[in-house]
Amino acid sequence: MPIPKWSIKGIVDEYDTCGCCGRRGLKRTVALMPLDADGNEDGTAEDVAYYGTSCAATALGWTQGKVTDTARAAQAQQDQRDDYARRMISIYAPIEFAPIRDRARVYYGRNRGQRDTGVKASEEVAKLLGKARAQLADTTTGAARPSRIEDFRRYLVLFSREGHIYRVEQVPDDEAGRQAQDSAAQRHTDRIGGSLAVVAALDAESAREVAYADDLTREWNTHAWQAAHA
Ligand SMILES: [Zn+2]
Structure with a gap:
């Protein structure tokens, strides 16, 4: 099975449930846009997934710190x-x-x-x-x-x-x-x-x-x- 690839679009305060593991009560989630095989964004706002930072880190193979920094920068943009x-x-x-x-x-x-x-x-x-x-x-x-x-x-x-x-x-x-x-x-x-x-x-x-x-x-x-x- 291919590993899903994502790009981080920002930080969201409004969704407090991780779309990956279902954990609730999170302070914030990270908005993840799916990417196609060529690394292009593949979808609209409806296709975005909201993960807690630890699940996002696992999905991307990154550290949580890198996820948070990237999400903050994306949100600033x-x-x-x-x-x-x-x-x-x-x-x-x-x-x-x-x-x-x-x-x-x-x-x-x-x-x-x-x-x-x-x-x-x-x-x-x-x-x-x-x-x-x-x-x-x-x-x-x-x-x-x-x-x-x-x-x-x-x-x-x-x-x-x-x-x-x-x-x-x-x-x-x-x-x-x-x-x-x-x-x-x-x-x-x-x-x-x-x-x-x-x-x-x-x-x-x-x-x-x-x-x-x-x-x-x-x-x-x-x-x-x-x-x-x-
Ligand atoms: Zn999770």
Whole structure:
């Protein structure tokens, strides 16, 4: 019988049962993707097995330490891909159905080297969004992550006098909290000669990206928030 081969995709807190020996109550499991005879990943999230580190070590013929290190590194990469996906959705989802000219201005504004190269902005935007949504919907190392405009939250962004972001705060849901936050931020930026912006995004990191983007991107960002909360 051929020995099953696996690649480690990450660490999962949500599954506490080893898929190999059935041991329960594990602090975490390791997500293992089956590989075909040529060492290529052979499957989707449904084919992933979740093993405790000791069974994973046996299955791979590795030490537990190597399993844990590899799983941590793989998880860090997953998290980075999630962060990138959230940034792409926060920038581009609001312009997905904008007039084609606006989509082109936003896309080429961020990808100047692709202007006049035959790369079509609307296709690139659709591709970027498709990939980003697939990344956040992937359940290999945990439940699907929020990815829709309806999942955006608002962030108050404080700029220094030089136009650098020095603080990002989530806007509270209640009106009193919003006003208190706004007047405190107003006082602060007045004192340092800075400025304020409110943007909508999937997380604080994406909010920075939106806040630094061009006016057109920010206009559509505001539209999208208003349309989702009308
Ligand atoms: Zn086990």
